[in-house]
Amino acid sequence: xxxxxxxxxxxxxxxxxxxxxxxxxxxxxxxxxxxxxxxxxxxxxxxxxxxxxxxxxxxxxxxxxxxxxxxxxxxxxxxxxxxxxxxxxxxxxxxxxxxxxxxxxxxxxxxxxxxxxxxxxxxxxxxxxxxxxxxxxxxxxxxxxxxxxxxxxxxxxxxxxxxxxxxxxxxxxxxxxxxxxxxxxxxxxxxxxxxxxxxxxxxxxxxxxxxxxxxxxx
Amino acid sequence: xxxxxxxxxxxxxxxxxxxxxxxxxxxxxxxxxxxxxxxxxxxxxxxxxxxxxxxxxxxxxxxxxxxxxxxxxxxxxxxxxxxxxxxxxxxxxxxxxxxxxxxxxxxxxxxxxxxxxxxxxxxxxxxxxxxxxxxxxxxxxxxxxxxxxxxxxxxxxxxxxxxxxxxxxxxxxxxxxxxxxxxxxxxxxxxxxxxxxxxxxxxxxxxxxxxxxxxxxx
Amino acid sequence: xxxxxxxxxxxxxxxxxxxxxxxxxxxxxxxxxxxxxxxxxxxxxxxxxxxxxxxxxxxxxxxxxxxxxxxxxxxxxxxxxxxxxxxxxxxxxxxxxxxxxxxxxxxxxxxxxxxxxxxxxxxxxxxxxxxxxxxxxxxxxxxxxxxxxxxxxxxxxxxxxxxxxxxxxxxxxxxxxxxxxxxxxxxxxxxxxxxxxxxxxxxxxxxxxxxxxxxxxx
Amino acid sequence: xxxxxxxxxxxxxxxxxxxxxxxxxxxxxxxxxxxxxxxxxxxxxxxxxxxxxxxxxxxxxxxxxxxxxxxxxxxxxxxxxxxxxxxxxxxxxxxxxxxxxxxxxxxxxxxxxxxxxxxxxxxxxxxxxxxxxxxxxxxxxxxxxxxxxxxxxxxxxxxxxxxxxxxxxxxxxxxxxxxxxxxxxxxxxxxxxxxxxxxxxxxxxxxxxxxxxxxxxx
DNA sequence: CATGAATGAGCATTCATTCAT
DNA sequence: GATGAATGAATGCTCATTCAT
Numbered sequence: 001x002x003x004x005x006x007x008x009x010x011x012x013x014x015x016x017x018x019x020x021x022x023x024x025x026x027x028x029x030x031x032x033x034x035x036x037x038x039x040x041x042x043x044x045x046x047x048x049x050x051x052x053x054x055x056x057x058x059x060x061x062x063x064x065x066x067x068x069x070x071x072x073x074x075x076x077x078x079x080x081x082x083x084x085x086x087x088x089x090x091x092x093x094x095x096x097x098x099x100x101x102x103x104x105x106x107x108x109x110x111x112x113x114x115x116x117x118x119x120x121x122x123x124x125x126x127x128x129x130x131x132x133x134x135x136x137x138x139x140x141x142x143x144x145x146x147x148x149x150x151x152x153x154x155x156x157x158x159x160x161x162x163x164x165x166x167x168x169x170x171x172x173x174x175x176x177x178x179x180x181x182x183x184x185x186x187x188x189x190x191x192x193x194x195x196x197x198x199x200x201x202x203x204x205x206x207x208x209x210x211x212x213x214x215x216x217x218x
Numbered sequence: 219x220x221x222x223x224x225x226x227x228x229x230x231x232x233x234x235x236x237x238x239x240x241x242x243x244x245x246x247x248x249x250x251x252x253x254x255x256x257x258x259x260x261x262x263x264x265x266x267x268x269x270x271x272x273x274x275x276x277x278x279x280x281x282x283x284x285x286x287x288x289x290x291x292x293x294x295x296x297x298x299x300x301x302x303x304x305x306x307x308x309x310x311x312x313x314x315x316x317x318x319x320x321x322x323x324x325x326x327x328x329x330x331x332x333x334x335x336x337x338x339x340x341x342x343x344x345x346x347x348x349x350x351x352x353x354x355x356x357x358x359x360x361x362x363x364x365x366x367x368x369x370x371x372x373x374x375x376x377x378x379x380x381x382x383x384x385x386x387x388x389x390x391x392x393x394x395x396x397x398x399x400x401x402x403x404x405x406x407x408x409x410x411x412x413x414x415x416x417x418x419x420x421x422x423x424x425x426x427x428x429x430x431x432x433x434x435x436x
Numbered sequence: 437x438x439x440x441x442x443x444x445x446x447x448x449x450x451x452x453x454x455x456x457x458x459x460x461x462x463x464x465x466x467x468x469x470x471x472x473x474x475x476x477x478x479x480x481x482x483x484x485x486x487x488x489x490x491x492x493x494x495x496x497x498x499x500x501x502x503x504x505x506x507x508x509x510x511x512x513x514x515x516x517x518x519x520x521x522x523x524x525x526x527x528x529x530x531x532x533x534x535x536x537x538x539x540x541x542x543x544x545x546x547x548x549x550x551x552x553x554x555x556x557x558x559x560x561x562x563x564x565x566x567x568x569x570x571x572x573x574x575x576x577x578x579x580x581x582x583x584x585x586x587x588x589x590x591x592x593x594x595x596x597x598x599x600x601x602x603x604x605x606x607x608x609x610x611x612x613x614x615x616x617x618x619x620x621x622x623x624x625x626x627x628x629x630x631x632x633x634x635x636x637x638x639x640x641x642x643x644x645x646x647x648x649x650x651x652x653x654x
Numbered sequence: 655x656x657x658x659x660x661x662x663x664x665x666x667x668x669x670x671x672x673x674x675x676x677x678x679x680x681x682x683x684x685x686x687x688x689x690x691x692x693x694x695x696x697x698x699x700x701x702x703x704x705x706x707x708x709x710x711x712x713x714x715x716x717x718x719x720x721x722x723x724x725x726x727x728x729x730x731x732x733x734x735x736x737x738x739x740x741x742x743x744x745x746x747x748x749x750x751x752x753x754x755x756x757x758x759x760x761x762x763x764x765x766x767x768x769x770x771x772x773x774x775x776x777x778x779x780x781x782x783x784x785x786x787x788x789x790x791x792x793x794x795x796x797x798x799x800x801x802x803x804x805x806x807x808x809x810x811x812x813x814x815x816x817x818x819x820x821x822x823x824x825x826x827x828x829x830x831x832x833x834x835x836x837x838x839x840x841x842x843x844x845x846x847x848x849x850x851x852x853x854x855x856x857x858x859x860x861x862x863x864x865x866x867x868x869x870x871x872x
Numbered sequence: 873c874a875t876g877a878a879t880g881a882g883c884a885t886t887c888a889t890t891c892a893t
Numbered sequence: 894g895a896t897g898a899a900t901g902a903a904t905g906c907t908c909a910t911t912c913a914t
Contacts, residue, residue: 022913022914023875023876023877023913023914026877026878027877030877030878048265048266051903051904051905052904052905052906053903053904053905061878061879062878062879062880063879063880063881063905063906064878064879064880064881064906064907064908065877065878065879065880066906067905067906067907068876068877068878072905073905168415168419170404171401171404171416171419174397174400174401174403174404175396175397175400175401175419175420175423177400178393178396178397178398178399178400178401179392179393179396179397180396181396181399181400182392182393182395182396182399183389183392183393183396185392186388186389186392197386198389201386201389201393201431202393204427204430204431205393205423205424205427205430205431206423207430208426208427208429208430209422209423209426209427211426212422212423212425212426213419213422213423244894244895245894248894248895269886269887269888270887270888270889271886271887271888279895279896280895280896280897281888281889281896281897281898282889282890282891282895282896282897282898283894283895283896283897284888284889285888285889285890286894286895290888291888458892458893459892459893459896459897459898462898462899463898466898466899484701484702487882487883487884488883488884488885489882489883489884497899497900498899498900498901499884499885499900499901499902500885500886500887500899500900500901500902501898501899501900501901502884502885503884503885503886504897504898504899508884509884604851604855606840607837607840607852607855610833610836610837610839610840611832611833611836611837611855611856611859613836614829614832614833614834614835614836614837615828615829615832615833616832617832617835617836618828618829618831618832618835619825619828619829619832621828622824622825622828633822634825637822637825637829637867638829640863640866640867641829641859641860641863641866641867642859643866644862644863644865644866645858645859645862645863647862648858648859648861648862649855649858649859680873680874681873684874705907705908705909706908706909706910707907707908707909715874715875716874716875716876717875717876717877717909717910718874718875718876718877718910718911718912719873719874719875719876720909721909721910721911722873722874726909727909
């Protein structure tokens, strides 16, 4: 059962110095309760199998209350997804700014992703939830797509700067992302998830591939 | 409208020398009709949005008839998927038997996969069906998983034979498969899909990566 | 509780020499049950207050069954209304053909209408249903509108034949129909309803009005 | 957006010499805002389709506030209707007092009604609102019924004074009112509405009818 | 007295599934 | 074995109403 305002007065918020009326607090708590419930439900039975009632059932709220916060299952999903992307994008931005070369960019980006993935799914992993794949940054939301395009752009830029404009960067980016996705799944199965190792592994693949592709003139 | 026994007596089957009673033929034709309809519906509106009624509507059969052949939407889906896997596996087997080295195996396997993918989705591509991803070998059926394990096993075997037992073959296989999946999606967007180019590209990545990983001792 | 196939095998139909399978009979009986239930519900609580559930509750059928016959409340309503209009229109046609002059047409038409109204609402009157007005020919369906236009046309034609083209036939038809509507309501309150008297009364009004209007040049 | 106390302090009221506290003014303004909003909503989407939320949405007020003024949709509707009747009744009273004979009474009453109808629906007509019929005096509220009875009484009185007690005054009143209703609808469709012409037309019908009915002994 | 979030009953509608024909 | 109408559980969603603030 996800917490809602009914469960908790959330005094911590006040303690944190965040001042708002009870009303506003309740709203925030309820929204959070729905989001958490949705996340849990999606992780347990999958996005498609889940229905709105599954989500509110997981909550102390009434069915109608759902619609005070979201218009549809899609919308909660997007909220979760956006949330993930919103938190991930700055990480990627940091990586971008702090990388001197392709390798440090790749390692930074893969590392950020794998760590993020591990953290994001920590609870779900503990619960043995079988639908990890749907949670967090791993799905095809519009937001997600732009994130992918961002990475694609980064790769393209770096590679062109290196003067290797003959490389099929679209396929290369696809490969890089496919590696992240599939390896991410496998990493989440490991105890504990070895994000750094995975990042080094994936980076290695892309780096050496580029070198080879350059020589071959792909 | 997918053909059913009502539409056609399928004399071709008889002509092909396959002898069965009319009853048996009708059964086979109806099963096929349902499978074809399901494939079309899934491609058009997606697996999750599709309902059994959508499938039978696409058919000349009555709703009750569906249950003489499949118990659920899942089951049809598995049948389609199995079908794909059943047709793909021999190709992979052929590749396995005819490869002398890792490179030829990889190129063969990737090539087989990308070509298969292109053929499999040929009709759907023509129809502009937006849910290609769900068709054929691209989803996580149990059958699919065993296929992946098969590939994983192949890779592991070959790499161990090469004496590189220090490589994290699980991640390597994951990477190889991730590349196939993601590049497959992108390839299907190209007109025409360049399966051979994609195969060469993907093969290149894995081959050079292994060499590098060996040196690094991953 | 309106009869459905569950209640009755409707042997009468067979006795009437109408031969059909049980299935077809059930369909017909169910459709009738829904229509009857709807008519009763509309008469009792009014069209707008009524919901589909009210209708099926009045029936032995399951909720989903409603949708095998009608898509919406509107559709049942139209079916009822069309039914009334379909049965009334021939009466009007008969009147039209058998009238030698305006007076006989008006008396015939009003008489047909008032008698029809009384018969149509006989059951509802007995039940003391307060929403008679919604039943039968008294509401603004498309079908109803065309019926009114038919009457309007008749009046216009007759009046023009009489050479009184200076009369505002639109207002005259409106008046004639308003009289029918309002007097109809009042007639239904009388025990017994005096359709013939009402028809004579209404006819009188229109006839003398026309004469006066002609003189005045309206 | 209908004005509410939030929008305007309505200084005009004060200027008009009507003295009340701010509180009372706010109440009056809010009540008015709800009534205006309701009128607009009913005219736009019809009484039955409208829900309370539609009304308050049209307002700057909060949903709960509605219940400080009205208990239900029905109650607002009655308030609107009563309002119309309250404004119409004095007109009718004036007509009654100033009529010397039946004809002047009828012409006065019809004229008052048709003009009132046109004015009442002026805004709605401009807005192209499709549900004119529901606004103003045209519906069956209790208040409405008493108004009709008033008219019925007037007619009866006048006719009895004329010594024609053999006329079925109930039917005659019904006819007179039916004419008003139906012609009113048609008049509202005309551009511009010709209230005087309509009144003359309707009066003519009733006057001549009475003469004829007297002769016939109805 | 205004506010607006929470409530939960209630509705329309869909759909997998059954079963008499 | 095919049929397709009946079923009723389940779902998304709306909305009148309440009540703490």
